[in-house]
Amino acid sequence: MKYIDEFRSRALTSRLISRIRSVADEGREYRYMEVCGTHTMAIFKYGLRELLPRNIRLISGPGCPVCVTPLEYLDRAIAIAGLPKVIITTFGDMLRVPGSSSTLENERAGGKHIKVVYSTDDALDIANRNTDKEVVFLGVGFETTVPTVAASIMSAAKQGIHNYSVLCAHKTMPEALGAIMAHRDARIDGFLLPGHVSAITGMKPYGFLAKRYGAGCVAAGFEPVDMLQAILMLMEQKRPIVEVQYKRIVDPLGNRLARKAIEKVFEKSSSEWRGIGKLKNSGLRIRKEFSRFDASLKFRVKTVRPREDKSCICGAVLKGIKTPVDCKLFGKKCTPADPVGSCMVSSEGTCAAYYKYGRR
Amino acid sequence: MCLAIPMKVVKIDGDQGMVAAGGLTRKANFILMKDIKPGDYVLLHAGFAIAKVKPEEARQTIKLIREL
Numbered sequence: 001m002k003y004i005d006e007f008r009s010r011a012l013t014s015r016l017i018s019r020i021r022s023v024a025d026e027g028r029e030y031r032y033m034e035v036c037g038t039h040t041m042a043i044f045k046y047g048l049r050e051l052l053p054r055n056i057r058l059i060s061g062p063g064c065p066v067c068v069t070p071l072e073y074l075d076r077a078i079a080i081a082g083l084p085k086v087i088i089t090t091f092g093d094m095l096r097v098p099g100s101s102s103t104l105e106n107e108r109a110g111g112k113h114i115k116v117v118y119s120t121d122d123a124l125d126i127a128n129r130n131t132d133k134e135v136v137f138l139g140v141g142f143e144t145t146v147p148t149v150a151a152s153i154m155s156a157a158k159q160g161i162h163n164y165s166v167l168c169a170h171k172t173m174p175e176a177l178g179a180i181m182a183h184r185d186a187r188i189d190g191f192l193l194p195g196h197v198s199a200i201t202g203m204k205p206y207g208f209l210a211k212r213y214g215a216g217c218v219a220a221g222f223e224p225v226d227m228l229q230a231i232l233m234l235m236e237q238k239r240p241i242v243e244v245q246y247k248r249i250v251d252p253l254g255n256r257l258a259r260k261a262i263e264k265v266f267e268k269s270s271s272e273w274r275g276i277g278k279l280k281n282s283g284l285r286i287r288k289e290f291s292r293f294d295a296s297l298k299f300r301v302k303t304v305r306p307r308e309d310k311s312c313i314c315g316a317v318l319k320g321i322k323t324p325v326d327c328k329l330f331g332k333k334c335t336p337a338d339p340v341g342s343c344m345v346s347s348e349g350t351c352a353a354y355y356k357y358g359r360r
Numbered sequence: 361m362c363l364a365i366p367m368k369v370v371k372i373d374g375d376q377g378m379v380a381a382g383g384l385t386r387k388a389n390f391i392l393m394k395d396i397k398p399g400d401y402v403l404l405h406a407g408f409a410i411a412k413v414k415p416e417e418a419r420q421t422i423k424l425i426r427e428l
Contacts, residue, residue: 001382003366003401003413012425019428038362065361093361119407121389144362148408151391196362199403199411229425248418249403249411258392258410348361
């Protein structure tokens with residue numbers, strides 16, 4: 001496919017690899033965090049770790065929305081699914097995530113109305129076709145996804161659709177990266193910033209990572225050529241700055257229309273990141289003006305504060321302090337078929353990637 | 361979850377249109393974009409076009425690596 005195949009070229013990849021080898025200083029370690037779960041998957045899929053010199057360490061970051069969505073959110077979604085005349089709509093990757101005692105997939109098998117949609121437009125269609133039912137969309141995801149959810153709420157308001165609402169767990173990336181750098185055990189020299197989040201946010205929100213924390217930043221695409229070039233750019237930075245590798249997609253100013261949609265519907269709030277904890281201003285909640293589309297206000301359900309497995313180290317993995325192989329549950333009690341922690345659940349999760357592709 | 365792919369705009373009428381890639385054609389919502397016309401490539405995420413692909417930048421990136 002155009003704009004994909006060219007960036008998987010073996011000729012370009014080898015050129016980048018040999019350049020990286022010649023630039024790398026053997027006396028030091030380069031510790032770069034690939035922020036996005038899609039990066040993590042691509043790095044394993046294309047075997048990039050094996051191609052890089054050993055002193056370049058790629059550390060997986062917190063950019064897997066399913067992984068950082070708290071248990072309590074799932075319990076709430078499952079409880080709402082149990083109410084009469086409710087249809088839950090969701091992207092497919094939430095289906096298998098375990099809540100405290102069940103998954104959406106299990107609930108669906110038990111007869112609950114849970115539909116996988118590809119787009120918020122599909123969820124609105126379902127609401128239009130089922131006016132006697134309440135349609136709830138599970139709003140999970142970062143800045144890439146949020147504008148599409150904002151658009152659905154604006155569209156529902158405009159069309160007078162009253163039976164549509166969103167259970168919102170949206171999060172924003174820069175604050176989480178700040179929290180990682182502020183941690184005393186953080187040893188990150190630079191970030192491969194998430195390309196598709198950056199296409200929306202632009203580069204300005206990341207400036208503080210370079211200025212305050214001295215971390216180099218490069219917004220990177222998701223093909224092997226993209227990621228290798230971004231690594232080379234980080235290595236060649238004379239001082240920490242914010243740059244774009246993924247220039248065919250990312251405008252340094254971002255997508256203003258998309259950000260306007262986000263700002264119209266959502267406001268900043270503190271947000272709970274599974275495994276990391278509560279981070280100030282790292283989440284988005286629906287503004288008062290659109291509160292009739294807020295499923296957490298529309299449906300009052302009770303959930304008990306859930307307990308996480310004490311020996312799970314997903315939190316440290318998400319922060320880049322530990323790797324899955326440091327966990328005693330990994331590959332034993334915790335596998336993709338029967339996950340304990342969130343990083344094993346999503347196919348984009350760090351533990352799931354380590355399990356599927358090997359463990360260096 | 362932030363998966364998105366470049367697709368070619370086949371048809372556009374207001375906020376709605378059709379995009380194609382790899383033999384697949386599907387509906388796309390263009391409400392988050394402006395100045396898009398058939399023949400352009402856009403990045404499609406969850407049914408929405410969220411960015412326009414810049415062909416010149418793609419060429420430059422490849423050229424730059426070839427010259428390393």
